[in-house]
Amino acid sequence: MNDLLYVNGGNPLRGEITVRGAKNFVSKAMVAALLGETPSVLRNVPQIRDVAVVKGLLELHGVRVEADDAAGTLRLDPSDVEIAHVADIDAHAGSSRIPILFCGPLLHRLGEAFIPDLGGCRIGDRPINYHLDILRQFGAVVEKRPQGIYLSAPRRLQGTKIALPYPSVGATEQLLLTAVRADGITELAGAAIEPEIMDLINVLQKMGAIISVDTDRVIRIEGVERLEGYQHTSLSDRIEAASWASAALATGGDIYVRGATQPEMTTFLNTFRKVGGEFAVDDEGIRFYHPGGDLRSIQLETDVHPGFMTDWQQPLVVALTQAKGLSIVHETVYENRFGFVDALVGMGATIQVYKECLGGRPCRFGQRNFYHSAVISGPTPLSAADIEVPDLRGGFSHLIAALTAKGTSQVRGISLIDRGYEHFMDKLSALGAEFSRD
Numbered sequence: 001m002n003d004l005l006y007v008n009g010g011n012p013l014r015g016e017i018t019v020r021g022a023k024n025f026v027s028k029a030m031v032a033a034l035l036g037e038t039p040s041v042l043r044n045v046p047q048i049r050d051v052a053v054v055k056g057l058l059e060l061h062g063v064r065v066e067a068d069d070a071a072g073t074l075r076l077d078p079s080d081v082e083i084a085h086v087a088d089i090d091a092h093a094g095s096s097r098i099p100i101l102f103c104g105p106l107l108h109r110l111g112e113a114f115i116p117d118l119g120g121c122r123i124g125d126r127p128i129n130y131h132l133d134i135l136r137q138f139g140a141v142v143e144k145r146p147q148g149i150y151l152s153a154p155r156r157l158q159g160t161k162i163a164l165p166y167p168s169v170g171a172t173e174q175l176l177l178t179a180v181r182a183d184g185i186t187e188l189a190g191a192a193i194e195p196e197i198m199d200l201i202n203v204l205q206k207m208g209a210i211i212s213v214d215t216d217r218v219i220r221i222e223g224v225e226r227l228e229g230y231q232h233t234s235l236s237d238r239i240e241a242a243s244w245a246s247a248a249l250a251t252g253g254d255i256y257v258r259g260a261t262q263p264e265m266t267t268f269l270n271t272f273r274k275v276g277g278e279f280a281v282d283d284e285g286i287r288f289y290h291p292g293g294d295l296r297s298i299q300l301e302t303d304v305h306p307g308f309m310t311d312w313q314q315p316l317v318v319a320l321t322q323a324k325g326l327s328i329v330h331e332t333v334y335e336n337r338f339g340f341v342d343a344l345v346g347m348g349a350t351i352q353v354y355k356e357c358l359g360g361r362p363c364r365f366g367q368r369n370f371y372h373s374a375v376i377s378g379p380t381p382l383s384a385a386d387i388e389v390p391d392l393r394g395g396f397s398h399l400i401a402a403l404t405a406k407g408t409s410q411v412r413g414i415s416l417i418d419r420g421y422e423h424f425m426d427k428l429s430a431l432g433a434e435f436s437r438d
């Protein structure tokens, strides 16, 4: 795909699009298939780059993957994984964050694992210290190697008791994927409880795992000897749905997102309504629209679930440039997720970033040198510009800004958006967007 898009903005996006399975679940469910003794079938799989990357990694390890892209089905057969070698895996270094989740399943199957350096969005340092601490507590030996880490489990992995300093999504998934086949009981305090994690628990339970989730972020797992394959339909992508909702709001449009589901979006829907957007939920999806009149400024803090998700923040900020008054956004999950606003300022938005915690409560980044709060003053008309996609959600935000701005913008590096937005150009066309590729 060509990496430059000419976007002719200033027109409302109107129409219907469909979202399929969640990027942040599907990739993990694919890894879970490595734990089964029999094949797994995953449905509602979107055609996005992160899925292709994980498919490639699984195949390198010997998993036979049959994909029906149109139907959105993957059949994952791990029967030959015992003969797979760990060489060549570093070909995938820097592609996504998922390789770190191969540790537990590979240690259980092969007794060793080589994990290439991770990719993913550069929205902060994104350390993996929680992951490595967890693996060590299960009894894994971790060695730093050029371009990655090598792990081994001289004895079988042993269940353990762990408290996370912060409810990390990836670390919680690391623990789940490792504990289900470890000896004995594992207890995790301070767990993340995002809907995508709950769906991973659904998958693992279908495979034969015993997992209970308490109301106070405590997850308890009784290790079992053997897991089978699963058949599962992914929950829908609430980040993609919210991104299109923000596009409807910013451009003054009306988008029906088929596949969007209310329970996973409650917090987003409350915020969308406070800003002045309207929505209608039915059994098939959610219609998001700008009802006319002024949008309202808000005060917003990103947080772990059930708070306002950090991945919803970047697209919504573009809509906030069109709201009347001062909006305050305090990013508490990542220390460096406001880099994308420079381009918006270049397009005419009035946004100031601050190192202080401007939300209602201090966060982990408050006494440090991170610009993690933003004040957005609106409404400001946006004008067309040449912009470069910085990361996945920041890139989608730039696309929304270009669609909101009058005139023709050049958006470079758009292939990054493929990592999490299925067929986004077809969807833009369906919504009446005017754009062309170089």
Ligand SMILES: CC(=O)N[C@H]1[C@@H](OP(=O)(O)OP(=O)(O)OC[C@H]2O[C@@H](n3ccc(=O)[nH]c3=O)[C@H](O)[C@@H]2O)O[C@H](CO)[C@@H](O)[C@@H]1O
Pocket: 023, 024, 025, 097, 098, 124, 125, 126, 127, 128, 129, 130, 131, 132, 166, 167, 168, 169, 170, 171, 192, 309, 310, 311, 333, 334, 335
């Ligand atoms: C592929 C995927 O599912 N990505 C999602 C996942 O990322 P990911 O799983 O990487 O995010 P985490 O929840 O782990 O990160 C949250 C915070 O914990 C910190 N941290 C994390 C791990 C660690 O070992 N040490 C540490 O300090 C991170 O730097 C960050 O500040 O959850 C994030 C929070 O909902 C989302 O924005 C990402 O879209």
Ligand SMILES: C=C(OP(=O)(O)O)C(=O)O
Pocket: 023, 096, 097, 119, 120, 121, 123, 311, 392, 393, 420
């Ligand atoms: C931060 C994100 O993804 P990743 O963790 O894969 O970089 C995201 O989906 O917005």
